[in-house]
Amino acid sequence: MANNNIEQSIYNKISKELNSTNQQMFNNQMQNTSKQPKFNARQESLNNNQIFNKQKGDNNNNDSDESIENVKQLGSVTDVNPVKDICFISIIGEIEGHTSLPPQSKTTKYEHIIPMIIGAEMDPEIKGILLLINTVGGDVEAGLAISELVSSISKPTVSLVLGGGHSIGTALAVSAKYSMIVPTGTMTIHPIRTNGFVIGVPQTFRYFQKMQERITNFIVNNSNVNRDALLQYMYDTDEIANDVGTVLNGDEVVDIGLINEIGGFSAAMSVLRNLIDNNEQQQNN
Numbered sequence: 001m002a003n004n005n006i007e008q009s010i011y012n013k014i015s016k017e018l019n020s021t022n023q024q025m026f027n028n029q030m031q032n033t034s035k036q037p038k039f040n041a042r043q044e045s046l047n048n049n050q051i052f053n054k055q056k057g058d059n060n061n062n063d064s065d066e067s068i069e070n071v072k073q074l075g076s077v078t079d080v081n082p083v084k085d086i087c088f089i090s091i092i093g094e095i096e097g098h099t100s101l102p103p104q105s106k107t108t109k110y111e112h113i114i115p116m117i118i119g120a121e122m123d124p125e126i127k128g129i130l131l132l133i134n135t136v137g138g139d140v141e142a143g144l145a146i147s148e149l150v151s152s153i154s155k156p157t158v159s160l161v162l163g164g165g166h167s168i169g170t171a172l173a174v175s176a177k178y179s180m181i182v183p184t185g186t187m188t189i190h191p192i193r194t195n196g197f198v199i200g201v202p203q204t205f206r207y208f209q210k211m212q213e214r215i216t217n218f219i220v221n222n223s224n225v226n227r228d229a230l231l232q233y234m235y236d237t238d239e240i241a242n243d244v245g246t247v248l249n250g251d252e253v254v255d256i257g258l259i260n261e262i263g264g265f266s267a268a269m270s271v272l273r274n275l276i277d278n279n280e281q282q283q284n285n
Helices: 002-074 110-122 140-152 169-174 202-221 227-234 250-255 265-284
Strands: 086-096 107-109 128-138 157-165 178-181 186-189 246-249
Touching (some): 086 169, 107 110, 107 128, 110 140, 128 265, 140 169, 157 169, 169 178, 202 227, 227 246, 246 250
Parallel strands (some): 086 128, 128 157
């Protein structure tokens, strides 16, 4: 009987210890399980942040690469957009036509400018266009194509000759509905010229004559200059050394009616705003 009591006591003690051990193991397992989701959630959050930052960095790199490419191709930074309702178009350097110019030349490609003008005309948010001109001239047909497009759009346009509006730049300057030139600006008026191989036949002379007539008619029809006075300046042989034509400063081009007014950027913006307001009033009426 005593032995049975001893065995029962030992059995109860061992069972109690086993139950205590199992309970402790179960509790430890539950604690580990409860901690695991928190660790996973935190780790997942860190991973997501890393992925987001990487994607953000990739987007920034793409935007940076795109801006650099725009500078290389267009010579402009597209991120600079001070106002939303006015389109600024720069015509700088030499106007490049169907033939590519040397890489060291600063050029304005007409296949880039024409889509910009069309986009500004079709965009309902754009109310007016400001042309910033500083060109030595270039391809005659390319410059005349841009000029014809600017003069034919319905939205208000203002041109500002900053440094020079030489050669076909004259047609570009007068293509806008209102033209301006800075006090130190100059414009060179001369007949068309060509480089390279020329066939010395009457047909070549007639081709140049017709081309010159197109340019002259465009300038006269889009400005207040007298045709005879323009031709006199164009064929003057005493003004330019080793060339035919005339160099006119800001005061002179305004006096002969080629450009409307002398002024800078703020004056051009003021004129453009007035034209935009008048255009909106006419549309409302």
